[in-house]
Amino acid sequence: MIEAKAMESILESRNGHGLAYIGIKARPHGLDADFRLRAQVNELCIALFDHWCERRELTPLIYLLHAWPFLPSMHRPVEMLAASLRDLLLFHDEALDDRGRQLIGDIRTLEVEGCSA
Numbered sequence: 001m002i003e004a005k006a007m008e009s010i011l012e013s014r015n016g017h018g019l020a021y022i023g024i025k026a027r028p029h030g031l032d033a034d035f036r037l038r039a040q041v042n043e044l045c046i047a048l049f050d051h052w053c054e055r056r057e058l059t060p061l062i063y064l065l066h067a068w069p070f071l072p073s074m075h076r077p078v079e080m081l082a083a084s085l086r087d088l089l090l091f092h093d094e095a096l097d098d099r100g101r102q103l104i105g106d107i108r109t110l111e112v113e114g115c116s117a
Contacts, residue, residue, distance in 0.1 A: 037114040038070055041078050041107055045069070048103045059095045063088040082111040 045068045052060045067081040074080065085104045089096070096104070 033114070037078055037110060041081065041110055042068075042070065044103050044107050044110070045081070048100065048107075051099055051103070055097075057095060057100075059092050060088055060100060063092075078107075078111050078114055082108055 045064065048064055049061070049068075052064065063084050064081075067077065067084040070077040070081075085107060089101075089104065
């Protein structure tokens with residue numbers, strides 16, 4: 001179900017003519033929670049990206065960049081990212097340090113919480 005979050009009126013003048021636009025910003029239930037989840041995971045991904053770039057860790061970066069940054073058209077981006085990072089842990093655990101494992105664990109925790117919400 002879609003609920004109206006806000007209604008806005010914008011008056012704009014072009015070539016001496018006044019134009020009125022009225023739009024409804026509508027969001028499905030749960031979209032706010034999904035947006036917050038994406039934002040939290042995005043912050044963790046930025047930290048992973050910075051960490052792995054500083055250390056010049058190419059293999060983890062490849063796995064990260066396979067599913068991030070998120071595109072608006074991506075279906076279930078957090079789940080795709082978590083799956084990619086699970087593969088990284090499975091196949092290249094030796095390439096990770098404690099900080100990388102911690103950030104991946106934080107992402108996986110958010111993914112589980114997001115799926116159960």
